[in-house]
Amino acid sequence: MVNSDKPNAHVHHSDIWRKATLPITALILxxxxxxxxSPNFFTVSIVEGHLYGSLIDIVHRGSPLIIMSVGMSLVIATGGIDLSVGAVVAIAGAVMAVLIDHNYxxxxxxxxxxxTGALCGLWNGILxxxxxxxxxxxxxxxxxxxRGIAQMITSGQIVTFHSELFSQLGDGYWFGLxxxxxxxxxAVVILALVIRRSALGLFIESVGGNTEASRLAGIDSRSILIGVYMLSGLCAGFAGMIITADISGADANNAGLWMEMDAILAVVIGGASLAGGRFYLGLTLLGALVIQSLTISILVSGLPxxxxxxxxxxxxxxxxxxxxxQMKQKILAKWRNRHAH
Structure with missing residues (x-):
């Protein structure tokens, strides 16, 4: 008997490699x-016991975007989108700063x-x-x-704090990293294992591919939808915690500003379709690194x-x-016509 799983697995892996071409090429360029x-861009040195350099800075500064993009990829896989994650960063940061200020x-x-992040996701999921x-x-x-909610939490002020624990989370190092x-x-590895080593990933893709068909197949699409929006909110809350810890304060107006757009772009660059269906957590991570590398390059170039x-x-x-x-087909057609003549 022929094992039908092998050809499917082969097609799936070839699809991943094909979709990986763009983010990898973009990152290299x-x-x-x-x-x-900047000639010293690839230089990595050890300063005061930890790694230092532009490459380290990309991953360091890009970590909130990475976790937020992973949450966004799950929402987009269901055929949805989460425009609120930047605001959730601000709300979670406001809650964190006020609680630190009250010595909890x-x-x-x-x-x-x-x-707080998960509750925001629950609200979106119910809607x-x-x-x-x-x-x-x-x-x-x-x-x-x-952002109005975040300002209400902080009474319209930029709440600053001093905390050894959270300053370590924001800007501390372990073993040089x-x-x-x-x-x-x-967090990304644990989330990937939970989703890919269980049926959850298939359920998410099924709901995104065809909600009605998944319902007829016995999948509780409502629970799946609420679950992915809660996970997106949780990831945004985690990002908010890191951003707030990094600046030792909560800025309701600017924390997480436009990050929802970067997260959506990271998912799309990672090969996911906004129509829903298949998603790629590893490629989403690559997409987030492309966005962050682009941000760093603009800063390095000295542009205003x-x-x-x-x-x-x-x-x-x-x-x-x-x-x-469509663009690929046009380029391919022109290339064939040129070589045909």
Missing amino acids: IMIVNAMI PGWLIILATLA VAYLKIQPIIATLILMVAG PIRVIFILL AQFTLVVKAIVIVLILLIQSP
Whole structure:
């Protein structure tokens, strides 16, 4: 008897490698440009017992975006989108800063911050799964209201604090590596194992591929939808905790600003379709590194800060055009015509 799993597995792996081509190529090109702009870009040295350099800085500064993008990829896999994650960063950061300011225990502050993110996700999930509101509208509600909620929590002030525990989380090092990077990678690995080693990943893809068919197959699509929005909120809460710890304060107006766009772009660059279905956590991580590398390159180039969003938008449009199947077909057709003559 022929094992039918082998051809499917082969097709799945070849699909992953094909989709990996774009983020890997984009990352390499950005790195080459960085090396041309700054000759010491690839230099990694040890300063005061920890690794130091632009490459380390990309992963260090990009860690909140990585965890947020992983959560976003699960939402997009169901055919949804979460525009509220930047605001959730601000809300979670506000809760964390106020609790630190009131001298609550560290473990309680961590739990409360993560729970705040999960509760925001639960709100989005209920709107989408039970009230049948379009995901873009449902999450836009919290995106608009979220920063107002964060300002209410902090009484409209930028709350600053001093905490040895959280300063370590924000800017500390273990064995020469940033603590925040270690925690983020652990969280991503655990999440990937839970999703890919259980039926959860298939359920998520099934709901994104065809909600009605998955319901007829006995999958509780409402629970899946609520679950992925809660996971997205939890990831945003984790990102908010790191960002707040890094600056030792909560800034409701600027914390997580535009990060929802970066997270969505990271998922798309990672090969996922906004229509839902198959998702790739590893490639999403690569997509997040592409976005962060681009941000670092703009800073390294010495361009004024106001150009950052414009340059990023132009590069992203180019990447997405290259990724477009229609564009690929046109390029391939022109190449064939040229060689035919």
